[in-house]
Amino acid sequence: MFTNPTVLFIQVMNSVSLAMNLFIIAAGLTLIFGVLRIVNFAHGAFYMVGAYVALSILRVTGDTDLGFLLGVLGSGVVMGAIAFVVERGLLSRLYDKEHMLQLLFTFALVLVIKDIVKMIWGTGQYSIGAPPFLRGAVNLGITYYPKYMLFLCALGPIIAIAIWFFMERTRWGRILRAAREDRVMLNALGTDVKMVYSGVFVTGAALAAMGGALAAPRSAVDPGMDALVIIDAFIIVIIGGLGSLLGSFVGALILGFLTVMGSIYLGEWVIVASYVMMVVILLVRPWGLFGKADEERH
Amino acid sequence: MIYSKAIKAGALALGVAVLGTTAVAEDGPIKIGVILPMSGGGAYVGEGINAGVEMAVKEVNDAGGVLGRPFQILLRDEQLRPDVSTAAMRELITLEGVQHFIGPATSATSLANSQIAREEKVVNISPSAKTEALTAGDNLHDFIFQLAPTTDVDGARTVEVLKGMDAKSVCFTGFDYAYSHDWFKAIRANMGDIREAGEFLVPMNATDFSATITQLLSSDCDTIIGTQYGGSFIAFVKQATPFGLFQTKKVLWGSNTGDHAVAAALGAELPDGLWASAADVWYFDGLESHAAYQKALAAHQGRKETDMWPITGYNAVKFLAAAIEAAGTTDPVAVAAALDGLTVQTPLGEITIDPKTNRANSPEFYGRFEHEDGSDIARMTDLRLVR
Numbered sequence: 001m002f003t004n005p006t007v008l009f010i011q012v013m014n015s016v017s018l019a020m021n022l023f024i025i026a027a028g029l030t031l032i033f034g035v036l037r038i039v040n041f042a043h044g045a046f047y048m049v050g051a052y053v054a055l056s057i058l059r060v061t062g063d064t065d066l067g068f069l070l071g072v073l074g075s076g077v078v079m080g081a082i083a084f085v086v087e088r089g090l091l092s093r094l095y096d097k098e099h100m101l102q103l104l105f106t107f108a109l110v111l112v113i114k115d116i117v118k119m120i121w122g123t124g125q126y127s128i129g130a131p132p133f134l135r136g137a138v139n140l141g142i143t144y145y146p147k148y149m150l151f152l153c154a155l156g157p158i159i160a161i162a163i164w165f166f167m168e169r170t171r172w173g174r175i176l177r178a179a180r181e182d183r184v185m186l187n188a189l190g191t192d193v194k195m196v197y198s199g200v201f202v203t204g205a206a207l208a209a210m211g212g213a214l215a216a217p218r219s220a221v222d223p224g225m226d227a228l229v230i231i232d233a234f235i236i237v238i239i240g241g242l243g244s245l246l247g248s249f250v251g252a253l254i255l256g257f258l259t260v261m262g263s264i265y266l267g268e269w270v271i272v273a274s275y276v277m278m279v280v281i282l283l284v285r286p287w288g289l290f291g292k293a294d295e296e297r298h
Numbered sequence: 299m300i301y302s303k304a305i306k307a308g309a310l311a312l313g314v315a316v317l318g319t320t321a322v323a324e325d326g327p328i329k330i331g332v333i334l335p336m337s338g339g340g341a342y343v344g345e346g347i348n349a350g351v352e353m354a355v356k357e358v359n360d361a362g363g364v365l366g367r368p369f370q371i372l373l374r375d376e377q378l379r380p381d382v383s384t385a386a387m388r389e390l391i392t393l394e395g396v397q398h399f400i401g402p403a404t405s406a407t408s409l410a411n412s413q414i415a416r417e418e419k420v421v422n423i424s425p426s427a428k429t430e431a432l433t434a435g436d437n438l439h440d441f442i443f444q445l446a447p448t449t450d451v452d453g454a455r456t457v458e459v460l461k462g463m464d465a466k467s468v469c470f471t472g473f474d475y476a477y478s479h480d481w482f483k484a485i486r487a488n489m490g491d492i493r494e495a496g497e498f499l500v501p502m503n504a505t506d507f508s509a510t511i512t513q514l515l516s517s518d519c520d521t522i523i524g525t526q527y528g529g530s531f532i533a534f535v536k537q538a539t540p541f542g543l544f545q546t547k548k549v550l551w552g553s554n555t556g557d558h559a560v561a562a563a564l565g566a567e568l569p570d571g572l573w574a575s576a577a578d579v580w581y582f583d584g585l586e587s588h589a590a591y592q593k594a595l596a597a598h599q600g601r602k603e604t605d606m607w608p609i610t611g612y613n614a615v616k617f618l619a620a621a622i623e624a625a626g627t628t629d630p631v632a633v634a635a636a637l638d639g640l641t642v643q644t645p646l647g648e649i650t651i652d653p654k655t656n657r658a659n660s661p662e663f664y665g666r667f668e669h670e671d672g673s674d675i676a677r678m679t680d681l682r683l684v685r
Contacts, residue, residue, distance in 0.1 A: 007516050014508035114337065123341035125529050125563040127536065137540050146540030149508070218537050219505055220529030220563065224339020228505055260509040268474045268501045 006143045011260055017149040019256025020156025021215055025229060026236040026248045027163060028207030034243030035180045035200040036095070038102050042109040043208050044230030046083070049113060050075035050209025051216045051225060052121050055128055068131035072213040079209030080202040087201040092194065114223060123223055128216035148217055155214070159207075160249050167245065176200060180243065235274055239281045241291020250289060327370035328363075328628055330355070330618065331390040332611075333383055333401035333411065336375035339529050342559060343403050346607025347425055348373060351400060353598045353608065354615035364622045369615070376402045380410035387414050397421065397630045398622075400614045405429035405476055415441040421630045421637070423617060425610035426577075428452065429476045433656050441634050443651055445613055445658045446577070449477060452552065452662075453484020455684050456523070459573055459664050460485075460492060463548055465521035467493040469514055472525025472552075474499040481525065481552055495519035505530070511538045520548060527553035532563055544569035556663060556678050559605040565674045572667045574678065578609040578646070579663050581677055591645035603675075613644050613660070617651070646683065661685040 029043045054071035061067030086109065094102050129135070130148040137144035167173035178186045179196045187193045212225070219225060236255055240247025255274060262270035287293045332351055334344030351371060359368040372394055374386035383402045390396040391414075398421045402408050408427035415422035416439040423443045424432060430448045431437055447455075460468070468489070472478040478499065486494065495518045498510045507526075511534075514522055522543075526534045531551065538544065549572045556576030561568055580592050580603055591612070596602045618633075620642050625632035638653035651658045665678025 004516065007512060010512045011509055014506075014512065018506045018508065118337070118341070123336075123345050125342060125532060125559065127532055127563050127565065127567055129536075129567055130540075135540065137542065144542070148540065218533060220532035222339050222529040223337065223341055224529065227338065228503060259504075259506060263500055263504070263509045264513065267499060271501045 009142060010145065011264070013145055013149065013153065015257040015260040016156075016253070017152045017256075018259060019252040019254075020152045021211070021218070022229075022232055022236060022255060023156045023249055023252035024159055024214060025208055025211035026233045026240075026252055027159065027245065028204035028211070029233050030237045030240070030243055030245060030248045031163070031207070032201055032204035033237065034245075035176055036197055038091070038106065039099075040204070041103065041106040041230070042113065043204070043233060044226035045110045045113040045117075046079050046205045046208035047212035047215070047229055048117060048223070048226040049079050049082070050212030051128070051221045052117055052212075053078045053209065054213035054216060055121070055126050055221050058128060063129055063132070065131045065133050068128075071128070072210050075209040075213040076206035080206040083202045083205030084198055087198050091201065092197065095197070110226070114226070118223055121223075126221040128213075128221060130217040134217075152214065156249075156252070160245065163245055172199075235278055237288075239278050239288055241285075241288030244288065244290040244292075247288055247290030325367070327368045328365075328398070328622065329370050329372055329390075329394055329396045330615070331387065331394070331396040331399040331401075332371050332373045333376045333386050333390075333399060333407075334373070334403050335378045336373070337377055340378045340403065342605070343426070343528070343607055344375070346559070346605045347401070347403060347611035349595070349599055350425075350608030350611030350613075351615055352611075353595060354612045354619075356598075357594075358615065358619050364619050365626070365628070367628075369619070372396060376407050378404055378407060380407050383407040384410050384414055387411050391418050391420060397628060398618055398633065399423065400425060400611065400618070403427070405432065408432055409437065412437065412439070412442045415439070419630055421618070421621075421633050423614045423637075425614040426607070428481075430480050431476060438656060441630065443617070443634075443637050443656045443658070445610065445617070445649075445651075445660055447660050447662055448657055449480035450484045452481055452575070454488050455575075455662070455664065456481070456485050456550065456552070457488040457490075457492075458684075459550060460489065460521065460523075463521060463550065463573060465492055465548060465550075467495045467519045468521045468523050469495050469517050469519035469547075470497040470499075470523050471510055471514060472499060473502045473504070473530070475502050477553070478525040482523070485523065493519075500526075503530070505533055507534050507537050511541050511543055514538075515541060515543060515546065522547050522549045523552070524549070525552045527555065528560070531555050531560060535564060535569065536567060539567065539569065544572065549573065554606060556665060556667075557606040558603055558675075558677075559607075561667065561676045562603070564676075566669065568667055568669075568676045570668050570676065573664065574667065576606045576663045576665075576678070577660070578606040579665075579678060579681065580604045582663065582681060582683070584683065585646065587643070587647070588645045609645060613642070613649065613658075616642050616644060617658075647685075659685065 025047055032040050053075040057071040057074045058067050094105055134148040134151050138147050183193050236251035237248055240251030262273050266273055334347050336344045355369045376383035400423050402411055403426050405427045408424045421441055426446050428446050428449055430450050433444045470482045498513045500510055551574045554576050556574035595604050595608055621633045621636040622628055625636040637651055641648050641650040646661050649658050649660050661683050664684055665681040667676040668679045669676045
């Protein structure tokens, strides 16, 4: 198969494109866990809401480049607003409770969101096209390649660098890192930790929603679209290290390559392979490739 | 002694109460257990089939019911999961006393529920599952009836369409599951001089098909035969289009992707020239009975452009009603016996259940999608109702 360098190149690009789409979703999940220490089962539901909101916006704006941009940004804004209400009204009451309650809450959130989506948009299937300027393929010299997949290849690293810059090079980023390390101390120093937590949850949810809107031109918008992506997102953050942005980036690349290349060589075993890889990494480094062990934290 | 008499009296009273309840039940509505996917990605299928069930039940009840008793629908969500589907069936049998079932929707859930129908001796009409395995070999029993055309029938029909497309060599692609394997096997058995150039399967429920699309493009076949369904088919089309797959290969798709719901979801993105099949299309005008059915369905659903799934549920109810009427009782053993060889007039003509295989000879539409008259939603042209 890979005696043909053009085919190999396309499959590598396919892997990177898939990885970057997954990274955008996983980044929000790892951000929420990294600061709030909450495993958010509802992340896939946020992703689904994002796709539906983008669909509704595009129905109003029409199938235009600006409409698509508004759809992606609007999905983040709407989901962020919903997440703010959920976090302030409900989730914040569980921060000091046991983890099981937090898990049950986010799981219940999945069920509630799915029913609301069904009530608003029904059970039908919908489609969002790529924006007009990203339709078709572009000549890369050795082959033509879909513009939209190239766009995803570029967008992933841009988002990764933006989050990294925010976390490592801004005052707000330092506050977030401090909240991750010791929220009691941060609170004692006069920082409103509640608002920090709200901001992180809103940002994570908005990233998931924008990931859903960005994935829609390559998939169907339907009530089951959350179920599979949440599994991939968890695999990525677990192998990369819970709470590690770099880990999520590398984890997404590993899963992207495994999914694309594995489907050629492993067939149906590719699904098992992703779980086996996760188990092996956890056996060697229980805290993931780029995560920190508890003793490293303290 | 007094204590013993009290127990006997209590037991007698309980017996009378139970018998009394049974007598009431014989006069009450006939319960139909309807088990369909009503949530998640398969919900549009379940809601469609259920719409057909509801419409047929209303027709039956408005006409005075069956044996003077109305039908009552007890709907359960199977979530496309065999464990959930079987639990729902057992609950309906145990707690509701249901003896007649329609559903589940898919091959996997139908195979699981059929075994319960065998154990509990309740009638199970499958409206939409296509796998041959449901009514083949040891899986065939007296209480399971399969209305949708099975993969062996589909395979032979598909080859006729392939010949009409002038296909010389084919590649197979789709989910790695029973329907793909059975359908491809049936096509291979019938395709004669048409050459096979490769098979490229993806794991069940995969959402990224870019690797497979690249493989298909670099393969030496002029025609692609695929099986992804519903949202997965939509995703495949959207991922394959920018690679130019539909410009370089002829494409024929199974899994009832000729359904209007698929065309409506993809809109202008659905490539012209793609061949597909469907259990029903609302725009077929070749039969008066179909026109009348579509008119009633449009009124029931509040829209003219209906999907293909309702007809499967509609026909299932019509078969059940006719069988109970013929048996003169709701006893599932007698009803199952009445279903053997039963012929029912449906919107698409007479359909008969083969008493040897328990499979119905349901027809299906085949056609080629085209966007006509500037419409955003494609329709199947060269439409043929294959029996």
